[in-house]
Amino acid sequence: MSDHQEPVLLNTFINGKKKVKIIFHKGVLVWDNERPPLAQHTVPIENVLSVQQNYLKSSSPSLRRQIDPNHFTIHYAEKSTDDKWVYKSLTLKHLDALQVASWVKTLQNHLLKFSKRPKHLLLFVNPFGGKRNAMQIYEKYGKGLFTLAGVEVTVNVSQRKDQIRDFLINHNLDMFDSIACVGGDGTVSELFNGLVLRECRLKGIDANDINQELPKPRKPIGIIPGGSTDTIAYCIHGTTDPTTAVLHIIFGDILGLDLVSVYDEHTLLRLYASVLSYGYLGDVAYHSDQYRWMGPHRYDYSGFKKLILNRGYKGEIAIYTDTKEVQGIDCKGNCDVCKNETLHKEKASCKWETLKGKFFMISGANISCACSRSPKVKHTSVVNNLRLLLRLSSADAVIEDLPFVETYSAREFCFRAADGAASKWNCDGEVQHQTNIRAKVRCQLLTIYSRGCQKNTGTKTKCCGF
Numbered sequence: 001m002s003d004h005q006e007p008v009l010l011n012t013f014i015n016g017k018k019k020v021k022i023i024f025h026k027g028v029l030v031w032d033n034e035r036p037p038l039a040q041h042t043v044p045i046e047n048v049l050s051v052q053q054n055y056l057k058s059s060s061p062s063l064r065r066q067i068d069p070n071h072f073t074i075h076y077a078e079k080s081t082d083d084k085w086v087y088k089s090l091t092l093k094h095l096d097a098l099q100v101a102s103w104v105k106t107l108q109n110h111l112l113k114f115s116k117r118p119k120h121l122l123l124f125v126n127p128f129g130g131k132r133n134a135m136q137i138y139e140k141y142g143k144g145l146f147t148l149a150g151v152e153v154t155v156n157v158s159q160r161k162d163q164i165r166d167f168l169i170n171h172n173l174d175m176f177d178s179i180a181c182v183g184g185d186g187t188v189s190e191l192f193n194g195l196v197l198r199e200c201r202l203k204g205i206d207a208n209d210i211n212q213e214l215p216k217p218r219k220p221i222g223i224i225p226g227g228s229t230d231t232i233a234y235c236i237h238g239t240t241d242p243t244t245a246v247l248h249i250i251f252g253d254i255l256g257l258d259l260v261s262v263y264d265e266h267t268l269l270r271l272y273a274s275v276l277s278y279g280y281l282g283d284v285a286y287h288s289d290q291y292r293w294m295g296p297h298r299y300d301y302s303g304f305k306k307l308i309l310n311r312g313y314k315g316e317i318a319i320y321t322d323t324k325e326v327q328g329i330d331c332k333g334n335c336d337v338c339k340n341e342t343l344h345k346e347k348a349s350c351k352w353e354t355l356k357g358k359f360f361m362i363s364g365a366n367i368s369c370a371c372s373r374s375p376k377v378k379h380t381s382v383v384n385n386l387r388l389l390l391r392l393s394s395a396d397a398v399i400e401d402l403p404f405v406e407t408y409s410a411r412e413f414c415f416r417a418a419d420g421a422a423s424k425w426n427c428d429g430e431v432q433h434q435t436n437i438r439a440k441v442r443c444q445l446l447t448i449y450s451r452g453c454q455k456n457t458g459t460k461t462k463c464c465g466f
């Protein structure tokens, strides 16, 4: 649309006791007090959740609510500190009902252009994870905002482990345009494992065959944190704030996310999004589960015990890679690495490399903040282990310079334990009992609702590699 065709709305309204000048032009709302103190606000239309006429106060609850022709409210979101978003509203009054109707209609028409915003959301709630308050999180932070934004939500509360995954594999989802969950990493994992296996079933693809291309689930997913660590939500939104997660779903903007599929000799065990760890973190996942009653503190308790124990684990790792260097690419979908992956361009130069040793921990990191590299950490002193964990827990973790850490970028890797089933794998926080595994990166397999986060911008986020 050329400039002169763009609608311009300009008017003075009453907001509380103040007169407010407001203009809407080129998709941006700007308002300010008519008299000092001036306080200009600018809100792009893509941050507006809905625009609604208000209702008149009813004298009796039994009477039908009547629209107030002189008031309307703009519901919008604003970025606050860091990567957090907050909900805000602006209620405006005008004595001329036509002015109110014209603003409401014009703004609502603009919002209709955001056709990717979800309208029928299937939301899974895991009442078991984290502080066991996922339903309260939905009621407190999600329900009101979804209603306000016109998103129809069907809530499904899980009754057992793997029920979400099984539901997604087998049920008709035609009536939903989007799927989301309130829970921790294990819940998110059930969601995308279910969706990928569903696509395999529908397309007749053998998911257990590592050489098969895995099909991309068609519906975008939303992630509302309600677990203990919420690593995936944190990596994607830059915060574990539930309101921010809900707003990212309502905005309807999407990002691509790589997944990694993990196999034993015969079957696909699981796909993961954040990190797969053997040794220290594998042991922590395994042992902390018996202290679930402690809530999120179980990780601190088990983590400390395992750190002091300082075990080493013998094994052999084979890495399939074309470049050992971890590349500093901030990929939000369709970067050069993704494109090459699709075209199978780089595969010819990939080679298997084998390493043997005794390790404190072996991790295959898929997204940046769980660990922005794929460290193979040699068995070393407790102090060094502590140094590593402190580095990993900082937002801009740099670990390559630690002498006992090796990092590689890889498309696939295999692990074989030299000392039997000495540890377990920790796969997105869930325990995986098979020791000898093979893992393969699946570029941009998942579509998630998020506008991304600043924490990742400019830092060494990887794409298509461990």
Ligand SMILES: Nc1ncnc2c1ncn2[C@@H]1O[C@H](COP(=O)(O)OP(=O)(O)OP(=O)(O)O)[C@@H](O)[C@H]1O
Pocket (backbone or CB within 6 Å): 126, 127, 128, 129, 130, 131, 158, 159, 160, 161, 162, 183, 184, 185, 186, 187, 188, 190, 226, 227, 228, 229, 230, 231, 428, 429, 430
């Ligand atoms: N109704 C249920 N009863 C028991 N377990 C469930 C139920 N619904 C889901 N689960 C399982 O609960 C486990 C824990 O859930 P989740 O990972 O979401 O929370 P968490 O472990 O506290 O958080 P995080 O993984 O972020 O640390 C997962 O393995 C999930 O499959």
